[in-house]
Structure formats: structure tokens, C-alpha cells
Amino acid sequence: MSEIDLVRAGIEGLLRDHPPATTARREFLAAQYDAGLAWVHFPVGLGGLGVAPQLQREVVVRLAEAGAPDGAATNRLGYAMGAPTLVAWGERVQQERYLRPLFVGDERWCQLFSEPGAGSDLAGLTTRAVRDGDDWIVDGQKVWSSMATISDVGMLVVRTDPELPKHQGLTYFLLDMRSPGVDVRPLRQMTGEAEFNEVYLTGVRVPDAARIGAPGAGWKVAMTTLMEERVLFNRQRDEKGPAELALELYHRRERDAELRTRMIELWVRARVQRLNTVRAAANRTAGIPGPEGSIGKLVYAELNQDALELCLDLLGDESLLYDSYEPVAYTEAALAAQGESDLRRRFLRSRAQTIEGGTSEIMRTILADRVLGLPPEPRGDKHLPFSRIPRG
């Protein structure tokens, strides 16, 4: 049986044995996982069928038509970033421990990478982990962790050896967010709400069994997570794209030559961005995306900013107003409502798109160095023991 027939047969069997209309969400997702339709390119027994990753689209489209629950929707970071990292770097026992609960919705994941002193320079992070018997003791502060208030597992990168050069002294763990010493504080952003959090870690005990990859291999493991993140940021969500919204607004206005020119240019950019995404997906045959993923991330972020700015210009004086600056924290309901949120809020939110998941400047440097093969910029920190690099 060809790969696509295998996937299609799996889908039809799943829908026949577990009709979405009469099956509870968790039960359906568990059956989907066991049928190898959670991530079709994952190994058999770990939510996959070992087939080409593009075939996941078959599953997504067919299950959406059938009204099935979406296991990825409320746990995007776990689904799209955590799971591939675990499959690439984890031990079998770890994969079995984490993947199923992740997919069925028992455990939501968040990311504990950035720090106040380590943004673009992620490898400059200073949160420490010190070995203590079968455990590690973690101290430090993470930031920009979305959904940390409602998460169960944190993808955590820490420094385990400050005497090694910065990239070599890092280690990757999966942190139980309920551990004593984990303090999550919502961080209010310019839109008014708190989508992200600061996470303070004080004497937090993490078992060595939750370490992903070897001690010192944390940078490589984290790169897998980040490459997947760039693909995630590039993915077209179900919500209406801002270019379509702008076109709807345009139709409600009087004609204006300058706005017409901008509208058409934006519409063309949005179309080309979609074509890029389709082509990148077709070209992506290996499991882990390469640095070209940065193209999509970069284009999508800048397109969205310009589109939302055009939306406000089309709204006219209504753009002088705002719906609410209530400092709400992110909950599942708030997440679900995000798609329909106010255009003015989305306009403000879009400023983050060229910063989060790697700034556009870092994306350009990655493309130049890793895709075009340009010589790296000379730097003083790469080979020094981390403890001797000036900070501040």
C-alpha cells in the first residue's frame, strides 16, 4: 500500500470506529494517536506511521471536514515544537512518557528559552543547573513564555557548565511546571493583556531522567525546537489573513488611488507568501526543517505588520479608539477568541511578530550565513569560556 493510501485508510478507519459527533474529545485524540495519525511522519507506536510529513495535511483537512477535535489547537508549542524535538533527541522511554499525554491534551507545553539577558543571543543564557545525585538544581529567570500559567511541561534550556564556551555548556530538560520553586508571573504587553509570562526558577529540582540529549548538547536540541518554531510562525492559521480583512475593509470605503495601490501590492504579497508556504511544504521531505524556514518566518511577519497597518488606515478614524486595555491573562478561552480579536489589538500585537521566535535581523543573518554561505561576522565570545564573557 502506498503511503498516501495507508494514511487515508487510517483516517477512514479512525472516523468509522470513533465518530467525532459521538466521541469525547480525549477519547478521539487518543484513538488518533494510537492510529498513528497524530504526526504521520513519527515512528509507528509514537503517534506516527513513518511516512512523509506532507501527508499530515491529508489528516488535518479530512478530520476538520469530519468535525473532529484538533489536538494541536490548544497545545501548539507542544505539538509543533516539543514533539519533533523529543522524537529527534529523546530516549524511547521519554518519547513514550510524553508524546501521548501531549497529544490527547493531558499536558500542555510551554517554552523556557529566552531570558532578560538572552534574547537574540540565546546561547548567552545564565539560568544554571547543578547536578545533585539523580537530580539537577535549577536557578534563574526565563521570560516570554506564552501559556506558562496553564502549562504542565516546560522546554527548558539551562547552563550546566559555565567553564565551557557558551554553546557547549548548555543542557535541555523537560521541566514539570508544578515543581516547587517555579513561580510564573504574567507579563503585561503593549496590547494590555498578558499573553506571555516571566518564569522565576528558585532551587527547582529536575530529575536527570527529564534531560533531553546529553549534558552539553542543549544548543543542538534547542535548535531543533527553534527551527520548528519558525515553521510554526509561518503557518497560515485558520483565521482570516489580514490581507483578506484589508480587502473587505477596502470594499466598504470610497476609492482612493493611494490606498488602492497599497491594497493591490499587499494582496499580491499575501498571495506570494501563500505560494511560498505551499512550495516550502512540498519541498520539505526530511522531518526537520532547515534554515530556509527563516524565509517564511521573515516574510510572514513583515507582511502581517504591513497588512494590519493598512487595515487601520482603511478603518480611518475608528482606529483612534480601542476595545479594552483590561490586563487579562491568557486562558484557553482567550486563546480561542484571539482569532476574532479587534483589528487595533492585532495591529499592536503584530509589532511582536518581527521579534518573537528570532528577530527579523537574526533571520536575515541566518539566511546569509547558513543558506548563502557568507562568512560569519567576527565575534569575540564564541570560543571563550562562558564565565569570561563580559555581560550586562
Next chain:
Amino acid sequence: MSSNEARDDLRRVVRGLLERRSTEADVRRLSEDPAGYDRDLWSVMADQLGLQAMAIPEAHGGAGFGYEDLCVVFEEMGRALLPSPFFATVALAANVLQHSGDEVACTRYLPEIATGGLVATLALGEQDGGWDASAVRMRAEPAGAGWTLSGVKRFVPAAHVADLLLVVAHTADGLSLFAVEPGAAGCTVEVELTLDLTRPLSRVVLDRVPAVLIGRSGQAWDGVRRALRLAAVALAAEQVGGAQRVLEMTVAYAKVRHQFGRPIGSFQAVKHKLADMLVAIESARSAAQDAARAAAEDDPEFELAASVAKAVCSDTCTRAAATAIQLHGGIGFTWEHPVQLYYKRAKSSEFLLGTPGHHRGLVGRAIGI
């Protein structure tokens, strides 16, 4: 042909031929040659690779490959900056004939185009240029059983070496298509000095020149418009090829050119310009490939896809060549450096078949604004 592997093979073969036969020295020599192209290479393209025949239907002596395959050839030609009447013959004339609805004309001319035995072109614009129906003011006069044409056509590619001119003119019924032999009495072809010396354009003066109607009187425009869009897709592919080549040229230079004791490619200001070029070219490639696919599949959105591709690829190619000159510094401004040849081709190709602004206007109409 159609699989990606077959298309990769085609690309390798065409690139190999053009790397040998359309070197920078060849391009420069031909840009000062009266014919402006290598007749022997033209024959090799036809006899050994069958390039002229590729997208012509088998019923008319062609190979019947899809438009996506043909666009691979155009991409490689753009990369090599090939001076050739191939674009005029294959992208313009052959498409115009195929969409003329005139079986007799197709049977007469397409097999000859397919074998490389006929160079043909389209004469559309007049004194003020333009690439749509409003560009045409010439009127055909009935003369016995046939017609004569008088007036001036401008910006006609490859007219100076063409065996057949396809001329668009009005009859009482509307826009119509005519076949004219450039050697006929009253027909004068004057080659103009062009910004891009690799693509000669001519002024064609017609003074009561006998012309044969192709298709039905007054019914030509839909077919010509379709052919112009197909040609625009070929041109977009050519632009992607040219842009990719200047990117590679500039990346290679940025790795070896040292200033301040470092390769200039290690400076962020240079890296980011090149990264932007890469992103723009990959986007242009997506648009061009989508338009070629739409042409091959006869997608109802084909014309929209073609206009998107022409607009995006034109802008990208010109910006890429301009950035390439900037990053090469002084050497990039010299006559000796090849990047200027690409810049001139890019800027000229922007105008051919309608500017990016013109095509964005068409997109606007297509999306209802």
C-alpha cells in the same frame, strides 16, 4: 515530461549547453553583431534539444510538453542572458498562433517553428508603446481578397531577423491578426539602439504591405491577450533565472572581496541586503512557478497568476541587479563587469509585455477593486 527529476534533467542539459555556448564573451560579441544571435546555437537548440518544439502540440509537429517544462528553459536562458529570437518566436509568436483559432495558419507555421526553420514575432505596440488592446490604432485596408497594412509598429523584438511578423490591427469588426512577410514590398524594419543590447527591438514601418488575415476578422484579441499572458509567464521565468544568477555572482564576490581586513560578506549591512535578495527571489520563483502551473493546467485563475508573476518577477529582477551593482561597488559600475548586462536586461524586461504597475492594475481589477 513532468516529473521533477525529468525537469531537473532538462535544466541540467540546457544549462550545460548555455554555459558552453552563451558565455559572457558570446553575449558581448552578439550584442554588437547585426543579427544579434548565434544561428548555429539556434540550430543546436532545435535539432539536438528540440527546444523550439517543446510546448507546441504534437498535432502541429511539436513535442507537446507542458508549459512548466518550457519555463525551465526560459529560466536558464535568463540566467545565461542568451541573446536569441527564441523569446519572440516561442513565447510570443507560437502562443499567438496557437490561440488564433486558425487551423490553417497553425498547420502552416507551427511545424516550421518547431523545427527551428522559422523565426517569428508579434508586432503590437505603436508610437506610444503599450501592451494591451488600446495600444493598437493601425487599420487594415481590404484589398481584393486580402488586406494591406500601413503604419508603424514599435518595440518589436527580433523583427530584424524574423521570417514572419504577426501584426495586430483593426478592421471594421475590431482587432484582428495578420501575417506579414518582412521581405514584402513596403515593409521596412529598422533596428533601434536599445538600452538592453542583448534583446534588439525594431521599428517596423508598413506602407500598403500585403497581409493575410489569421483567424476571424475582429476576433483576435482574446487569443492575443492569452498569448501575451503566456509570454509574460515565460518572461517571469527568465527574470527569476537572471535574478538568481546575479545573486550567486554577488554572494561569490562578497566572500572574496576584502575591506577592513574582512570579506565584505561578513558585514551585517551586506549580509542583510543579500538575505533580502534571496527572500525576494524565492518569492518570485514561487509566483513564476505558480503561473506556469496555472498555464499548464488551464487554471481559471491563470491570467491573474500571470499578472502576479510578471509584476513580482519584474520588480525582483531589477532590484536584485541594482543591489548586485551596489554590493560590487565600483567594479559593478564598469562596462567590463557582467552585472550591468543583467541590470539592463532586467530594467527592459520590466517594460516588455506591461510594467509591474500595469499588471498590478490588472490584479486590482481581478480582485474587484
